[in-house]
Amino acid sequence: NAGVTQTPKFQVLKTGQSMTLQCAQDMNHNSMYWYRQDPGMGLRLIYYSASEGTTDKGEVPNGYNVSRLNKREFSLRLESAAPSQTSVYFCASSAAVGNEQFFGPGTRLTVL
Amino acid sequence: GENVEQHPSTLSVQEGDSAVIKCTYSDSASNYFPWYKQELGKRPQLIIDIRSNVGEKKDQRIAVTLNKTAKHFSLHITETQPEDSAVYFCAASSGNTPLVFGKGTRLSVIA
Numbered sequence: 001n002a003g004v005t006q007t008p009k010f011q012v013l014k015t016g017q018s019m020t021l022q023c024a025q026d027m028n029h030n031s032m033y034w035y036r037q038d039p040g041m042g043l044r045l046i047y048y049s050a051s052e053g054t055t056d057k058g059e060v061p062n063g064y065n066v067s068r069l070n071k072r073e074f075s076l077r078l079e080s081a082a083p084s085q086t087s088v089y090f091c092a093s094s095a096a097v098g099n100e101q102f103f104g105p106g107t108r109l110t111v112l
Numbered sequence: 113g114e115n116v117e118q119h120p121s122t123l124s125v126q127e128g129d130s131a132v133i134k135c136t137y138s139d140s141a142s143n144y145f146p147w148y149k150q151e152l153g154k155r156p157q158l159i160i161d162i163r164s165n166v167g168e169k170k171d172q173r174i175a176v177t178l179n180k181t182a183k184h185f186s187l188h189i190t191e192t193q194p195e196d197s198a199v200y201f202c203a204a205s206s207g208n209t210p211l212v213f214g215k216g217t218r219l220s221v222i223a
Contacts, residue, residue: 031210033210040121040215040216041215042118042201042213042214042215042216043156043201043213044213045210045212048210058210090155090156097205097207097208097209097210098144098205098206098207098208098209098210098211099144099205100146100158100161101146101158101211102158103155103156103157104155105154105155106155
């Protein structure tokens with residue numbers, strides 16, 4: 001089992017460009033999450049999906065959109081990237097909301 | 113909503129000494145408290161967790177204690193080793209809400 005996978009691993013964008021970060025899990029988990037990690041700020045929740053067909057905002061949703069494509073896949077889209085969105089992005093999944101989360105390897109995004 | 117405070121933000125200990133990291137939470141409905149370890153450039157990984165019906169849990173050199181009355185929980189690492197150097201995150205959840213993470217503690221074990 002691969003667990004939680006993310007693509008790409010690294011990405012450099014120019015201000016105003018758009019991109020989609022992909023996440024997939026093979027653990028048959030119901031819930032999936034997107035976090036950003038900035039130095040000294042810990043892990044901040046952007047959006048989550050408690051189950052297939054639902055999505056909810058987290059602590060820092062502005063500038064992002066998400067799609068729960070199916071039970072396995074949860075994507076994060078930046079429509080118009082800004083330098084403030086330079087960060088490391090982690091996807092995670094869990095059997096249910098509030099349970100142990102398993103994290104993907106992360107995507108390091110730089111917006112110039 | 114839930115708020116989790118974690119202290120200290122950095123901690124240096126000599127190899128073989130103990131390390132203690134403390135977290136407080138605000139929501140009395142929280143009942144699940146995991147601890148994650150993140151090595152440099154890697155993903156966070158669960159090292160131990162505790163639920164509100166238990167006061168203490170141990171796994172070899174690590175232990176977590178929970179005080180529901182005071183709304184705080186702590187991670188204890190004994191006989192620290194250089195490979196324990198990492199960033200540690202606490203988190204809390206009420207069970208039907210996502211985990212809320214503390215801001216992390218950077219632990220350095222000096223050989």
